[in-house]
Amino acid sequence: MRSAHKFKVYDFTDTVVSDPQSPARDQVVAEIVQRLEPFRVDSRPVLGSTVITKDLNIDSLAVMDMVMELEDRFDISIPLNDVAEIHTVDELADAVLRKVEGR
Amino acid sequence: MGIFDRYRHLLDARQAMRESGADPLVTMERVVSPTEAIIAGRKTLLVGTHNYFGLTFDESCIAAAIAATRAEGTGTTGSRMANGSYAEHAALEAELADFYGMKHCMVTTTGYQANLGIISTLVGEGDYLVIDADSHASIYDACKQTQATVIRFRHNDPASLEARLRRLKDEPGNKLVVVEGIYSMLGDTAPLREFVDITKRYGGYILVDEAHSMGAMGAHCRGLVEHVGVLDQVDFVVGTFSKTLGAIGGFCTSNLEGFEVLRVATRAYMFTASLPPSIVASVRAALRIVRRDGAKLQARLWENVATLYDGLTEAGFRLGPERSPVIAVLLPDQMTAVGVWNALLEAGIYVNLAVPPATPGGLCLLRCSISAAHSRGQLQHMVDTLTGIGRRFGLLSTERKRAVASAR
Numbered sequence: 001m002r003s004a005h006k007f008k009v010y011d012f013t014d015t016v017v018s019d020p021q022s023p024a025r026d027q028v029v030a031e032i033v034q035r036l037e038p039f040r041v042d043s044r045p046v047l048g049s050t051v052i053t054k055d056l057n058i059d060s061l062a063v064m065d066m067v068m069e070l071e072d073r074f075d076i077s078i079p080l081n082d083v084a085e086i087h088t089v090d091e092l093a094d095a096v097l098r099k100v101e102g103r
Numbered sequence: 104m105g106i107f108d109r110y111r112h113l114l115d116a117r118q119a120m121r122e123s124g125a126d127p128l129v130t131m132e133r134v135v136s137p138t139e140a141i142i143a144g145r146k147t148l149l150v151g152t153h154n155y156f157g158l159t160f161d162e163s164c165i166a167a168a169i170a171a172t173r174a175e176g177t178g179t180t181g182s183r184m185a186n187g188s189y190a191e192h193a194a195l196e197a198e199l200a201d202f203y204g205m206k207h208c209m210v211t212t213t214g215y216q217a218n219l220g221i222i223s224t225l226v227g228e229g230d231y232l233v234i235d236a237d238s239h240a241s242i243y244d245a246c247k248q249t250q251a252t253v254i255r256f257r258h259n260d261p262a263s264l265e266a267r268l269r270r271l272k273d274e275p276g277n278k279l280v281v282v283e284g285i286y287s288m289l290g291d292t293a294p295l296r297e298f299v300d301i302t303k304r305y306g307g308y309i310l311v312d313e314a315h316s317m318g319a320m321g322a323h324c325r326g327l328v329e330h331v332g333v334l335d336q337v338d339f340v341v342g343t344f345s346k347t348l349g350a351i352g353g354f355c356t357s358n359l360e361g362f363e364v365l366r367v368a369t370r371a372y373m374f375t376a377s378l379p380p381s382i383v384a385s386v387r388a389a390l391r392i393v394r395r396d397g398a399k400l401q402a403r404l405w406e407n408v409a410t411l412y413d414g415l416t417e418a419g420f421r422l423g424p425e426r427s428p429v430i431a432v433l434l435p436d437q438m439t440a441v442g443v444w445n446a447l448l449e450a451g452i453y454v455n456l457a458v459p460p461a462t463p464g465g466l467c468l469l470r471c472s473i474s475a476a477h478s479r480g481q482l483q484h485m486v487d488t489l490t491g492i493g494r495r496f497g498l499l500s501t502e503r504k505r506a507v508a509s510a511r
Contacts, residue, residue: 059460068236068255072263077270080246080253 023074023100028093031073035066036089048090067092074100123438125445127456136160137476142453148481150411150471151455155318155428156400157476158349158392164385171384178379183366187377195383198390199354203325203340207362210354210383212375214314214343215241217353219248220371221341222281222310226251229276233267235259235293237286237463239312251279258286258463261297268305278307284316284327288462288470290427292316292327299333310339310355318347319404319428324397348389350382403475404428410479411471414486419499431457432469432489439496440467446492452485 023031033046039058040046050056052063067078070092076099086092120127134140137157138149158164171191181187192210200208211217222245226232230251234242237258246253254271257263264280271278280302282293295311302309313326321329326342328334338359344352355365366372378386393400405426412426423431434440437458444456447469455470462468473482493499 061460061463062465064255065236068257068263071254071270072266075266075270077254077267080255 023097025093025097028074028096029089031070032066032089032092032096035069046089048088048093050089051087052089052092053087070096076100076103120441123441123445125441125448125456127441127444129448129453134159137474138478138481140453142448145451147448148452148485150473150477150482150485151453152474153315153346153472154349154474154476155315155347155404155472156349156389156393157474158347158389161349161389161392163392164349164388167384167388168381171380175380177381179377181377182373182375183377184373189377189380189383191380191383191387192377195387195390196354198387200356202323202390202394203356204334205340205356205358207358208354208356209362209365209369209372210352210378211369211372212353212378213351214341214345214353215244216371216375217341217343217355218242218312219245220369221245221339221355221365222279223248223371224365224369225308225310225339226277226279231271231274231276231278232281233264233271233278233307234281235283235286237288238281239283239287239314240461242281242283242312251276259291259293261294261301264298265301265305268301268307272305278302278305280307280309282309282311284311284313284320285427285429287315287429288457288466288468289423289431290315290429291424292320292427295327296331296333299336303336308338309336310341311337312341314341314343314346315429317342318393318397319401322398324393324401344382344386344389347393348386350385350389352378352382352386400475404473407473407475407477407479407482410482411473411485414483415489418486418490418493420489420493428473430471430473431466432471434467434469434498437467439498440469443489443492443496443498444469446495447489450488450492452488 029048036046036056039056041057052058064083067083071078074096078095078099082095086095129142132141137154137159140147140149175189179187179189196208196210200206211220218241222242226249228250232246232249232251232253234246234253234255235258236255254267256267268278280298282298285292299309311328313328316326318324320327323329325334328337328340339355339357341355342353344350408426408428412422412430415422415432421433434443440456440458447454457470458467459465
C-alpha cells in the first residue's frame with residue numbers, strides 16, 4: 001500500500017472533454033461552475049461574476065485543487081502564481097482559454 | 104480596519120474550539136522524559152512529539168550539549184556569513200554528507216528554513232517548481248518566495264506528475280520536483296522510485312524532504328531514498344534535526360557540483376544566526392547514535408508502530424493508509440475530533456489535533472507519532488483508552504466495523 005489513499009480524499013474527474021483542443025467559452029464556464037456548485041452559499045447561483053473566494057464557502061486549498069482538475073481537463077498548466085490574480089469565474093475561464101490557445 | 108482584523112476567522116475558530124471545551128494550544132508544564140510530561144498538573148503520556156528515536160534525553164547528547172556550552176558559550180550571535188561559522192558547524196556538515204555518501208551539506212538553523220531557503224533559491228525566474236499537492240507549509244512558503252513558476256500535482260500520483268512535466272517539456276528553464284519521504288499528516292510514503300524515474304526522464308531535478316523518514320526508514324536510517332534504493336539518483340535530500348535527532352535545525356545534502364554557491368545565495372541561511380554550540384554538539388552525538396544503534400532503534404520504533412496501528416485497526420478506527428511512525432486517526436468531523444482529542448488529554452494522553460485547512464481533503468484527524476522510547480505497555484494503554492473513548496463517541500459500532508472491513 002504505497003501510492004493511493006485507501007479512502008477517498010479528493011474528488012477528481014479524469015474524463016476528457018469532447019474537444020479539449022478548442023473548448024467554447026461557455027463550456028469552460030460550465031465546467032468551472034459545475035465544480036463550484038458544492039461551495040454555494042444559500043441558493044445564490046454561481047455566475048461568471050461570482051468572486052470565488054469571497055462569494056462562495058471555499059478555502060484556498062479547494063480552489064487550488066479545482067485548478068488542478070481544470071489543468072488535467074484541458075491539458076494545460078495554470079501556475080499557482082496565476083491563481084492569486086484570479087478572482088472571478090470569468091477571470092478563471094479567461095485564464096483557461098488563454099492557456100488553451102497558447103498550447 | 105484594524106491591523107489584526109484579517110485574522111478574525113482564526114480567532115473565531117479558536118474561540119469555537121474553546122467553547123466546545125478544548126484548547127489545542129497546550130502548554131507542557133514540564134517534560135520529564137521522551138514519552139511523558141506534566142500537562143495541566145497531570146502526568147501525561149506523549150504520543151505526538153515526532154521524537155522518533157527518543158533521543159531528547161539521551162545522556163551522551165545531553166553531556167555533549169553541556170560540554171559545548173561550557174567550551175563555546177550559549178549562542179553564536181551571528182550568521183554563517185559573518186561570525187557564526189564554527190569548526191563544529193563544518194564538522195557536522197561533513198558528518199552528515201558522509202552519512203548520506205554525498206559531497207556537500209549545508210546546515211540551517213531550522214528545518215523550516217532548509218526548505219524555505221533552499222527550494223526558493225534553487226529555482227528562479229523562468230524555472231519551474233513542481234510540488235506535491237500535500238506539501239508541508241515550509242514548501243508552500245518557498246513557493247511564495249521564489250520567482251519560479253509553481254505547479255502542483257496530485258498527492259503521491261506519478262501519472263499526475265508526468266502529465267505536468269510533459270506539458271512543460273518544451274519550456275526552457277530548470278524543473279525542480281519536490282516531494283516528501285513520509286507525509287506528516289497521514290503518514291503515507293511517496294512512490295519515490297516512480298517519481299525519480301519520471302523526473303529524470305523529463306530532465307528535471309528532484310528534492311526529497313526526509314523530515315519524518317530519516318531514522319525511521321532505510322537500512323542505515325537514511326530515509327525513504329535509501330529504503331527504495333534511489334539515494335544515488337536524487338539531487339537533493341533535505342532533513343531536520345528536530346525529529347529523530349532530538350534537537351532543532353535543518354540541512355540539505357547533495358552531490359551536485361556547484362552546490363556550495365547556495366551558501367552565498369540562500370537568504371534564510373545568510374541572514375539568520377547559526378545554531379548554538381549546544382545544539383550542534385547534541386546533533387553530532389545523536390548522529391553518532393543513529394550510525395551505531397540505528398538498526399536497533401528503528402526495529403523498536405516499527406514494533407511500536409505495529410502495536411498502535413494494528414491495535415487501533417483491530418478496534419475499528421479508520422487510520423492513515425499504511426503503517427508509519429505517523430499514525431493518523433480519521434474522525435468524521437471537527438466537533439468529534441476536538442471532543443475525542445480532549446477526552447484523550449483528560450485521560451492523560453497527548454496527541455496532535457489536525458483539522459482543515461492544515462489537513463488534506465478537509466480531513467479531521469488525531470495525529471499520533473510513535474517513538475522507539477515508548478514501551479509496549481504505554482501504547483497498549485493508548486489503544487485501550489482510545490477504544491473506550493471511541494465507543495463513548497459511537498465511533499466503533501459493529502456496523503462501522505463491518506463498513507471498514509468491506510471497504511478494504
